[in-house]
Amino acid sequence: MSSRDPGARFRSLLLPHLDAAYNYARWLAGNDHDAQDVAHDAVLRALEYLDGFKGERIRPWLLTIVRNTFYTWLKKQRPVELVESFEEETHGAPDYGSDPQAAALRNADLRALAAAIEKLPREYREALLLRELEDLSYQEIAVVLEIPLGTVMSRLARARKRLEEVLRAPAPERKYGSRF
Amino acid sequence: MDRASECRPELVQAYADAQLSVTQSLEVERHLESCARCSALYANQKALSKLIGQSSLYHRAPAALLDRIEAELGIEAPPSAPIRAARRSRESLWRAIGVAASAAFLIVLIGAFGIRLYGPGAEDPAMHDIVANHIRSLMPNHLADVASSDQHTVKPWFNGKLNFSPPVRDFAQQGFALTGGRIDVVGDQAVAALVYRHNKHYINLFLWPSSRGAAPPRTAIRRGYNIIHWTQSGTDYWAISDISRDGLETFVSLCRASP
Numbered sequence: 258m259s260s261r262d263p264g265a266r267f268r269s270l271l272l273p274h275l276d277a278a279y280n281y282a283r284w285l286a287g288n289d290h291d292a293q294d295v296a297h298d299a300v301l302r303a304l305e306y307l308d309g310f311k312g313e314r315i316r317p318w319l320l321t322i323v324r325n326t327f328y329t330w331l332k333k334q335r336p337v338e339l340v341e342s343f344e345e346e347t348h349g350a351p352d353y354g355s356d357p358q359a360a361a362l363r364n365a366d367l368r369a370l371a372a373a374i375e376k377l378p379r380e381y382r383e384a385l386l387l388r389e390l391e392d393l394s395y396q397e398i399a400v401v402l403e404i405p406l407g408t409v410m411s412r413l414a415r416a417r418k419r420l421e422e423v424l425r426a427p428a429p430e431r432k433y434g435s436r437f
Numbered sequence: 438m439d440r441a442s443e444c445r446p447e448l449v450q451a452y453a454d455a456q457l458s459v460t461q462s463l464e465v466e467r468h469l470e471s472c473a474r475c476s477a478l479y480a481n482q483k484a485l486s487k488l489i490g491q492s493s494l495y496h497r498a499p500a501a502l503l504d505r506i507e508a509e510l511g512i513e514a515p516p517s518a519p520i521r522a523a524r525r526s527r528e529s530l531w532r533a534i535g536v537a538a539s540a541a542f543l544i545v546l547i548g549a550f551g552i553r554l555y556g557p558g559a560e561d562p563a564m565h566d567i568v569a570n571h572i573r574s575l576m577p578n579h580l581a582d583v584a585s586s587d588q589h590t591v592k593p594w595f596n597g598k599l600n601f602s603p604p605v606r607d608f609a610q611q612g613f614a615l616t617g618g619r620i621d622v623v624g625d626q627a628v629a630a631l632v633y634r635h636n637k638h639y640i641n642l643f644l645w646p647s648s649r650g651a652a653p654p655r656t657a658i659r660r661g662y663n664i665i666h667w668t669q670s671g672t673d674y675w676a677i678s679d680i681s682r683d684g685l686e687t688f689v690s691l692c693r694a695s696p
Contacts, residue, residue, distance in 0.1 A: 301509060
């Protein structure tokens, strides 16, 4: 079917991924208002480019457009925030080190988890959310984030390690690193 | 050097994320058997994934966003009777979309599995209740009345609550983990609703005794959800989820293989 009607194309191809588009935009922008603007613009842009889509899965492709839309928007709205830097990435392999003696994460506080994810550097957070919430493969994440596969894996490892540290810390006096 | 004795944390992570080939997975599994450090790494990652899955970190698109996009595209939603006050505007809009989409999808949906489609004129009366029940089940605290991944807990729970005993199977090994069960109403029939989880997504499997003969799976999409309906061994089955149609077909073939 090749309907020219953008409404029908939206409903059949993009509507099933609207939650994903909004969720990603929401985590990137950090608030509902901006996320709606970004998701709205991204969906309309995706409709425009739909003819050029040759891939297998629409979702990663749509999320790439959400991401590009967000960063274009960010550059205009809040240029200062683009200067996040990730010193660790220049310092060799990530430390995966889980301590086998460490307490399990079973009883962790879900609110602390959400707060910790929000405090992750955006680059780590993106990789983690695309993996954990959208179930994208490493390869798909690499395409969306425009980074090598190895970087996907190291960002995931670092994001997870930080979250584990936060969740394992004793509740009232959580010791955050400088990033937190 | 025996590769299974090496600590390769990046492979353990990829193994937990199900990103490895079969060969690589077997190597990691052999290593995990003998390495406490990597086993802890694996267990922690799985625990973290589970926590993230349980949390409400997923932000669903608000109705206002859909309204804006629809308005931009010049789509008018006809007014329709409210189903539930809580999500009234969204529900009626979704219903309008569902009707329109059923026509638009007719051709697209003829899949490789010989699955037949519901045309706009052949809507099963159960369809509406299936979709409404699925949506309600996703609201907080509505998912399951008995929450358990153990089929031997879920199945007996239905005893005395239904006038039939639903077949309950767990497909956790295949990526579709049983998470619980619930009683719902479709038409005026009390039905069993089994809840499965696939990654972060839920599948509702509704089933009840049927006097119809066996019928092969038919697919439909309503309000963005994929739906597959079939009749087998005197039971009507409806599977509904927001996972991809391929994913839902995989789930259905598992159900059909173990009725």
